[in-house]
Amino acid sequence: MKFQELKIKASDGEYKLEFVDNAIECVLACDKPENLFFLVDEKIWSLYPDVSNRIEKSGAEYLLIHASEAAKSYGEIEILLDKVLEHSFKRGQKLVAVGGGITQDIVGFIASIVYRGVPWIFVPTSLLSQADSCIGSKTSINLGRRKNALGTFHHPESIYLDLRFLGTLSALEIQSGIGEMLKVHIINSIESFNEIAQNYELLRSNQDIMLQTIFNSLFFKKGIIQQDEKDTNIRLVMNYGHTFGHAIEVASQFRIPHGLAVTLGMDTANYISTLINSKTVEYYDLYHPVLMANLNGLPQVHISKEDYFMALLSDKKNTPTERNFVLLNSNGLPTLQSMPVDSMIPSDSYEYLVGILKSC
Ligand SMILES: NC(=O)c1ccc[n+]([C@@H]2O[C@H](COP(=O)([O-])OP(=O)(O)OC[C@H]3O[C@@H](n4cnc5c(N)ncnc54)[C@H](O)[C@@H]3O)[C@@H](O)[C@H]2O)c1
Structure with missing residues (x-):
């Protein structure tokens, strides 16, 4: 090997x-x-x-x-x-x-x-x-x-x-794993995202490319966890797609595999980023087609609005005065950002992801 x-x-x-x-x-x-x-x-x-x-x-x-x-x-x-x-x-x-x-x-x-x-x-x-x-x-x-x-x-x-x-593994479970690989490639750099995006179709058929991509994903993650093992600082960026993703999992009663909820969560985070910072639009456009391809075959599920809001608002990153989300910065890279408690993010994100789910 x-x-x-x-x-x-x-x-x-x-x-x-x-x-x-x-x-x-x-x-x-x-x-x-x-x-x-x-x-x-x-x-x-x-x-x-x-x-x-x-x-x-x-x-x-x-x-x-x-x-x-x-x-x-x-x-x-x-x-x-x-x-x-x-x-x-x-x-x-x-x-x-x-x-x-x-x-x-x-x-x-x-x-x-x-x-x-x-x-x-x-x-x-x-x-x-x-x-x-x-x-x-x-x-x-x-x-x-x-x-x-x-x-x-x-x-x-x-x-x-x-x-x-x-x-x-079923096709959806493979896509679920690819969802987490896409996450860490996007966090690492635009170049590493472009590499996995180029190889996306080959991942399932070419074992060498799959092995290299698994290795790269672990290597990028290792770089982050070795700097912040206990999740107090830069490791929090690994929550990219997870705040929305966990809420989607809970509100769909776990009918969506974890990595696909994260895929939906990343696309939702990117969309929210465009509402806050217009410089992120080009990165939303860059990531969106690959994230959508990774949702291919997703079963139609109902996302309960009440459960979604409850899960999103009880996220452990929140404080009494702020809601914390991992959103794109002007360079297209995920970063932890604080929003006021009365922000429209819960309702804007719910409307967006329900639309995306319908189109899958
Ligand atoms: N501890 C961590 O750092 C960490 C990080 C990310 C995710 N998670 C957790 O991991 C879970 C998701 O992981 P997962 O997707 O591996 O879940 P999983 O363990 O449920 O595996 C997914 C499905 O695939 C089946 N399966 C596993 N290996 C198989 C194989 N070789 N062939 C056929 N079927 C197989 C399982 O029985 C299950 O039905 C979530 O609960 C998530 O919160 C933990």
Whole structure:
């Protein structure tokens, strides 16, 4: 493989991501099976018999996870944690997550709290988790309808990235991962956006281009998280598309995959930017066709206005006197911008995105 590894510096040491051809063998080579406890997305378990057979044959403990936003909730985590402990999970063991971003968030969160923190290993299987969420240390779970309201910083000790898992993802799940890759390319520079835009059609058919784009996305993200691991400063720009995106997810009752809600959220943020700063119009025009292409095949869903406003106004970046949004600056780059609490952004953005959804 062309890319071997990526090392990420964190406040409590360095962790590494390796590009590998057989992720489960790599995990089993890390430690004795009796020290490993696998938590596997049930879809992966049935789609990849070699994975399930190998884990069973190893003798390591395992449990299956149904990957849904509901499973990522506080109540469900308590039930899962209880099962993990009933299976005699001990302090000296490591958790191993095999699945997408939801499995990652669940296992990372559990690993951060059980016995005041245990190590964990991650095998990301969705494009979104391979190209974006697997690095950065964040674990997030939902509290009621509040998306990602609870969480910790607890990175895996190793990440094994195996591209073959991408072969069984649906077209929409691939687009969801591309949504997060578009995000970090736009944040990085206009040049990197132009590069991914040029390669957009080839991503699905050309594995070399996909691999290079995943690597670039992780490399750009690494540059940001190493400067601001705890999300207090420049990392906040990674919320580009997410303030509107989270509100869209909640108001559609999670019927839109995360990275597609982010795609819609970025286009909405760009539109709002044009209302505030006319110099951003050329960048709205530049990004819009690619973002729209990435929404191809999106199912028609109803976005409840009430739920959308509630989610947008309770965003954790807001303060009592200001609403914070990541919008485009005059150079077309996303930046954190403060708006007065009585701004028209909630209603303007709702009208815009409902129109966009109708046109999809
Ligand atoms: N912790 C972080 O830093 C971070 C960053 C971004 C997103 N997230 C979270 O990640 C979640 C979205 O991630 P996701 O899109 O990977 O979600 P996911 O884990 O739900 O995966 C998406 C769907 O694809 C299935 N799947 C996974 N791998 C597959 C494969 N190889 N073949 C076939 N199906 C497969 C899953 O079962 C699920 O149905 C959201 O909850 C989001 O909030 C977390």
